[in-house]
Amino acid sequence: MTPAQLLTDAFGRIAEGGRDVVDGLDEEQLAHRPGPDANPIGWLVWHLARVQDDHVADVAGIEQVWTARGFHEKFGLPFDASDIGYGHSSEQVAHVRVDAERLAAYVDAVHEQTRGYLEGLDAADLDRVVDDRWDPPVTLGVRLVSVVNDDAQHLGQAAYVRGLLGV
Template sequence: MKYFGEGLSEEHKALNKVIRKKQSTKDAINIFLDIHKQLHRTNIKDREENETDRLFEDLEPREYAIMPGKDDETIAWVVWHIARIEDLTMGILAARGNQLFDEDWSRKINSPIKDTGNALTDEEIISFSKQVNCEELLNYRSAVGEKTREIVSRFTYEDMIRDVNEADLMKIKTEGGVTPQKDSEWLLEFWGNKDVAGLLLMPPTRHVMLHLNDCCKWKEKIRTRTKFFLE
């Protein structure tokens, strides 16, 4: 059942059709930026409320740390997970530069980890979700989104078709973006099989669409049920 992003799948299909066509690079960038904008909270200068705003604007702190069912995660974990993956893949792999996350962000968020959270157990996800500062976590995700937009706005056709660089994958590993655990390290192989266009089609777009849809579903469960898997 779809809870979030009506029409985004169609836009994503349109992006997929043009993203590797040389004559359509500008169109691809514009489509990407339109999809991406809807997946992030709006800023103060552009206060046209979107679905992402409505998802997060009235969440209570405890609601970020509830795992509704045994096959679910928490909203706090999702925000961290999608933000970290976008930061790593866009900043390091797509831009061949640096991630935004640093000791200052780690301190403000109060995160016990710096990887994507893929290998956390259910109990670790709950502990993480209760520990982090969710407002700062949302601020970090917004900052990552702004950086992504700056990066992609400058892309050329040659950037789009460039393969992911092995040295950049190792940089992610060295900086602790993934851990040696199987459930985490597989990400390097997954990203390593893509070109930059392939990255744009997944971590900052499709991947986020799926996870925000989950969050909307969980928000409804949290507000209509009295018993949860973990909290």
């Protein structure tokens, strides 16, 4: 298995889990917060897809799916197109109200773009420095693993909240 195949598998599991965790839920269930400031399923899945879209597009030097395919307009959220949810207040989290079909479509589109980018990578590409603001500088491999890790954590949180709903 090549590093690109390994990363494709990891990101594929995120996409599959993202679709599964929203499947069959209505807008109220997607917006359910188990605590006053807890993150709901809809926000968690939107955020994990936004992070992946933003970070992969950046290292690939391509436009994000969010803007290129019109998802920013389709979602109609009151945020700037560059917003990925990082540091959102409880009030901002509450603004992410979307249906499961649209959310799953965005997850799929982000995965499609990610998979296309990963297919062109070889092992040497993973050593390319993509962010020199850190010590040590962040390589492509480290950035991609970081995105998988962040996405997996948010996906697990979304699955937990779904379990609390009893569905």
